[in-house]
Structures are given as C-alpha cells and as structure tokens.
Amino acid sequence: MIKGVSNLIDSQKKHIVEITDYTYDGLGIGKINNFPLFVSNAVVGETVEVKITKLKKNLAFAEITEIKTIGAMRENPPCKYYDECGGCHLMHLRYEEQLRFKTNHVRETLKRIGGIDTEALVNDCIGMEFPFNYRNKLIIPFSKGLAGLYKKGTHDIVDIEECHILNKEALEIVKYLNKLPVNKLIRNVMVRNSHYRNELMVVIITWKPISLSSIGNITKEFPGIVSVINNINDQNSNVILGKRSYILIGEDSYKDYMFGNTYEINHRSFYQINTMQTELLYKKTIESVDLKDKVVVDAYCGIGTIGISCAGAAKKVYGIEVVEAAVNSARDNAEENGVNNIEFFLGKAEEVISTIITEEVDVVIVDPPRKGCQEEFLQSIIDNKIKDFVYVSCNVSTLARDINFLSNHYDVLEVTPFDMFPHTYHVECVARLKLK
Ligand SMILES: C[S@@+](CC[C@H](N)C(=O)[O-])C[C@H]1O[C@@H](n2cnc3c(N)ncnc32)[C@H](O)[C@@H]1O
Numbered sequence: 288m289i290k291g292v293s294n295l296i297d298s299q300k301k302h303i304v305e306i307t308d309y310t311y312d313g314l315g316i317g318k319i320n321n322f323p324l325f326v327s328n329a330v331v332g333e334t335v336e337v338k339i340t341k342l343k344k345n346l347a348f349a350e351i352t353e354i355k356t357i358g359a360m361r362e363n364p365p366c367k368y369y370d371e372c373g374g375c376h377l378m379h380l381r382y383e384e385q386l387r388f389k390t391n392h393v394r395e396t397l398k399r400i401g402g403i404d405t406e407a408l409v410n411d412c413i414g415m416e417f418p419f420n421y422r423n424k425l426i427i428p429f430s431k432g433l434a435g436l437y438k439k440g441t442h443d444i445v446d447i448e449e450c451h452i453l454n455k456e457a458l459e460i461v462k463y464l465n466k467l468p469v470n471k472l473i474r475n476v477m478v479r480n481s482h483y484r485n486e487l488m489v490v491i492i493t494w495k496p497i498s499l500s501s502i503g504n505i506t507k508e509f510p511g512i513v514s515v516i517n518n519i520n521d522q523n524s525n526v527i528l529g530k531r532s533y534i535l536i537g538e539d540s541y542k543d544y545m546f547g548n549t550y551e552i553n554h555r556s557f558y559q560i561n562t563m564q565t566e567l568l569y570k571k572t573i574e575s576v577d578l579k580d581k582v583v584v585d586a587y588c589g590i591g592t593i594g595i596s597c598a599g600a601a602k603k604v605y606g607i608e609v610v611e612a613a614v615n616s617a618r619d620n621a622e623e624n625g626v627n628n629i630e631f632f633l634g635k636a637e638e639v640i641s642t643i644i645t646e647e648v649d650v651v652i653v654d655p656p657r658k659g660c661q662e663e664f665l666q667s668i669i670d671n672k673i674k675d676f677v678y679v680s681c682n683v684s685t686l687a688r689d690i691n692f693l694s695n696h697y698d699v700l701e702v703t704p705f706d707m708f709p710h711t712y713h714v715e716c717v718a719r720l721k722l723k
Contacts, residue, residue: 295322298339301352306333309388311396311684313376313712314348324349328370328379330358360384366451373439375452375710386412386706389714393683393704400687402694409702413567418709421561423480423543425453426527427461429473434465452710454480460489460509469493469501474520475527479552480511481543482562488514488541490554492528494521499535506536513537516554528555540616546570546596548624556613557589561707568679568705568717569596572652575701575719576675581649586636586664591617591629593652593679598626605648606631607639637661640668650675659685662692669696676720681707686716698723 296302296319304317306329315329317337323346326337334356337349364378377385389412394405415421427434428444435447450458457478464476477490489505489512491497497517506512515536520529532539532554540551543558546566552558559565572593578600585594588606590613598604598621606629608614614633621629632639636653637660644651644667651673653660659682668676676697680686683704690699697720707715 295320296324296339296342296347298342298347301336301338302349303334303336303355304349306331306335306358309392311392311712313380313388317349322347326351330361330380330384332356332360333358367449368436368445368447371438372436372445372447373441374436374450376712378451378710382414382418382709385709386414388712389704389706392712393702393714393716396683397687397690397699397702400684401690401699403690403699405702408699409704412704412706412714413564414706415561415564415709418706419451420454421563421709422453423482423562424477424558424560425457425461426475426477427458428475429465429470432465432470434461434470434476454478456480456509456511457487460487460505460512463505463508464489464491464502467501467503469497472497477527477554479541479554479558481541481552483544484542485511486513486541486543487511488516488552488554490516490518490528490532491535492518492520495519496533497535502535513541514539514554518554545592548592548595548620550590550592550620551616551623552590553612553616556610556616559592559707564705564707564715565592568707568715569593571703571705571717572677572679573597573600575677575717576650578650581675582647583650583652584640584643584648586640586651586653587655588617588631589613589654591620591631593654594629594631595621595624595626597652598629601650602628604629605643607634607636607643609633609635635661637664637667640664644668644671644673646671648673650677652677652679654679655685657682657685659689665689665692669693672722674722676722678716678718678720680716680718681713683714683716686718690718690720693720696723697721 306315308316314325336353341348362381398405433444433446435445472493475492479488517533519531580602583601585606594604594606700719702718705715
C-alpha cells in the first residue's frame with residue numbers, strides 16, 4: 288500500500304484518467320486536477336482506471352487496473368515476458384505509434400533544450416519494415432541457473448526461452464551454455480552475429496578462467512561460431528568486461544559487411560547493433576554533405592565504419608577513437624577495403640581534435656556515446672570555423688544540449704530520427720549543422 292495522502296491526490300484510491308501524452312521513456316501521462324500520473328503500458332487516447340504505485344511530491348506513478356476505453360494504437364505484445372522483462376518498453380504500442388512517439392520525443396526535446404524550430408527541421412522517424420530480431424549483439428546475465436534479461440527496474444533475472452528483438456541462434460547459444468556445469472562460473476555471455484555472413488562470436492565472461500573442454504563441442508552444435516573468448520571479470524561492479532581475455536576458439540574477430548565494405552570486429556569494440564538501420568543512417572550521414580574533394584574528420588569512429596564509408600568520395604579522412612582495439616581494427620579495415628586516404632588517431636576526441644583540425648578540415652562528423660560531446664571538442668569546431676558538421680546521436684537530450692552550445696555559430700538544417708532500437712524508447716538521430 289502506498290503511504291500518504293498528498294493534498295493534491297489521494298494515493299489510496301483508484302482513479303480514472305485519460306492518457307494524453309507519453310514521458311520520454313514511454314509511460315502514458317494522465318492528469319487528475321492537474322496532478323500528473325505516469326501510467327505504465329498505457330496508450331494515448333485511452334481512458335484507464337489506475338492504482339498509484341509510487342507517490343512523489345509533484346507526480347505519481349501508476350498501474351492500470353482496468354482499461355475503460357481502449358486506444359486505437361494499442362497492440363497485443365507478441366512477447367510472453369513483456370509485463371515482467373525490462374528489455375522492451377513500447378511493445379504495447381502499434382509500430383506506427385512507436386514511430387510517432389519517437390518523432391515527437393525528438394521534436395519536443397530539441398525545441399525545449401536545443402531551442403530550434405523542430406516542426407520544420409525534424410523529419411519523421413524512419414522505421415523498419417520488419418522490426419523484430421534485429422539485434423546483432425546480446426549480453427545475457429547468468430545467475431543461480433537462470434540466464435535471461437533483467438526484470439523491470441531490478442537485477443532479478445527473467446529466464447527467457449524466446450525473445451523478439453534478439454538474434455534467435457545467439458539466444459540458443461546462451462541456452463546451450465546455461466545447461467552445462469560451467470554455468471556456475473559464468474557472469475554474462477555476449478554473442479555477436481554478423482548480419483550478412485553466418486559468423487558468430489561468443490564471449491563468456493566468468494569470475495575465473497574456464498577451460499575449452501568445459502564448453503563442450505560448441506562449434507559442432509553451432510557451426511557458425513568462428514570465435515570464442517573467455518573474459519575474466521573478478522570485480523564486483525556493473526562493468527561487463529574485465530581486463531583479461533583469453534581466446535578459446537578461433538581469433539578475436541568475426542566479419543560483417545556494411546554499406547558496401549567488409550569489417551573485422553573484435554570483442555571490445557563498438558559496432559552498431561542494428562545493421563539494416565545503420566546502413567540507412569550512414570547513407571543519410573554521408574549524403575547530407577557534399578564530400579567531394581573534402582577533408583573530413585570522423586570523431587568517435589569506433590572501428591572506422593563511418594570514415595571508411597566516406598573515404599570513396601572525400602579527399603582525406605581522419606578518424607579519432609579512444610579504444611585501442613577499435614583503432615587497430617579500423618586500420619586493418621581500411622586496408623582490407625583498399626582505402627588509403629584515411630588515417631586513424633588513438634585518443635580522446637576532445638584532446639586529439641586540436642592537433643589535426645586545421646583550416647583545411649571542411650567537414651566534421653561525430654558519433655559520440657550517450658553522454659555526447661565534450662564542450663572542449665565543440666569549442667574547437669567553433670574556433671576553427673568548420674563549415675559542415677554532422678552529428679550522429681543515440682541520445683537526443685545530449686544532442687539538444689550540444690546543439691544549444693553551438694547555436695550562436697551554427698544553424699541546424701535538418702534532423703532525421705532513425706528507429707535503431709524498435710520496441711524500446713531509444714532513438715538515434717542524424718543532425719546536419721552549417722556554420723552561420
Ligand atoms: C556510438 S559509438 C560510434 C562508433 C562508430 N562511429 C560506429 O558507428 O560504429 C561511440 C564511440 O566513441 C568512442 N569514444 C567514447 N568516448 C570517446 C572520446 N572521448 N574520444 C574518442 N572516442 C570516444 C567509443 O569507444 C565508441 O567506439
């Protein structure tokens with residue numbers, strides 16, 4: 288039972304609310320006497336009876352006890368674990384409503400934090416034709432004989448037999464490992480699969496080293512496996528990978544094609560998890576600026592995928608990345624694809640940029656992690672009057688913050704959201720900026 292009766296709302300009573308909007312993470316918003324309720328699994332347009340589950344000073348969280356009027360955009364989630372599993376957030380919405388939610392979220396955030404006229408500049412979110420089983424990487428925690436995804440808001444595991452966003456064979460490998468006695472030593476299993484080639488990499492993260500014999504005849508069961516790595520993480524922390532890794536089978540790499548090039552991917556490097564949407568995202572990124580004979584910087588470049596995709600059109604490309612294994616792969620990838628007008632720098636983008644940015648740099652493309660770009664990095668872009676700036680972002684809040692920082696010097700010409708992570712509330716964007 289929820290404690291307390293706020294003077295604005297009685298938290299012990301059930302309430303009937305109309306859902307008028309969504310929070311950034313997909314909860315339905317309804318109001319009682321102007322007091323906002325954030326309702327799980329609710330759809331805009333619905334009238335629902337709810338009970339309060341958590342009361343805060345200025346808002347409350349609630350769960351539906353009865354749907355009085357069902358929303359036209361409600362979907363019957365295909366997943367039997369949807370109510371308990373924390374992996375997906377929007378499966379109760381029809382896919383077109385998920386896309387509308389993401390478009391609105393991007394527009395609203397860029398207007399509020401970025402201060403731009405979003406109606407005119409933000410395109411509709413680009414969705415997938417078949418928005419299922421799209422992930423090319425899974426990380427599954429193991430504990431006490433269970434292997435699955437975390438329950439909503441907890442570290443309890445939901446033991447899953449099937450999943451509608453993960454790769455099916457990758458999940459079969461997880462189930463296979465969980466049936467072996469070695470499962471007691473496993474903390475997490477990461478499986479990466481190439482989208483266009485039948486290749487899989489398995490990374491078994493354990494408290495202490497395991498032997499090859501402890502994983503049985505895994506390549507006979509799953510002939511697509513080209514690499515098995517044992518990573519040791521003996522620290523009590525939420526960081527997935529430990530510092531030491533041993534190769535059990537193959538090498539520390541598997542291959543994939545993307546946007547016309549071949550890539551070697553190692554277990555420590557970032558690689559976009561939805562290959563089909565990434566190809567659309569890269570196409571937009573590259574087509575949004577005229578690269579012909581231009582000098583381009585690809586900052587936060589990972590294994591070099593954006594820079595290598597640009598290199599055919601550009602005069603020269605510089606990549607910057609902080610993970611050494613990724614930079615090594617980027618150099619190999621450039622060579623493998625016959626690209627010789629690209630150079631990679633190991634280091635922090637905010638530190639390295641000033642050493643390579645000169646008057647001859649025409650275009651800077653960034654694809655930073657969720658925390659966005661450092662002010663120092665953005666200041667270099669401003670100081671060097673870079674004409675064209677393309678910002679690929681997986682977090683619209685930090686994109687908006689960084690656009691705001693640049694706003695006295697740069698105009699936003701266009702923003703395109705991409706649905707890289709269907710059924711979750713996450714959204715990717717490509718923003719095109721031009722020096723004023
Ligand atoms: C979202 S990923 C993008 C990678 C690549 N552009 C792609 O599309 O696959 C962000 C990358 O930035 C790297 N990174 C994080 N902080 C960095 C920093 N301060 N300087 C340079 N690279 C950084 C990460 O290691 C990661 O490879």
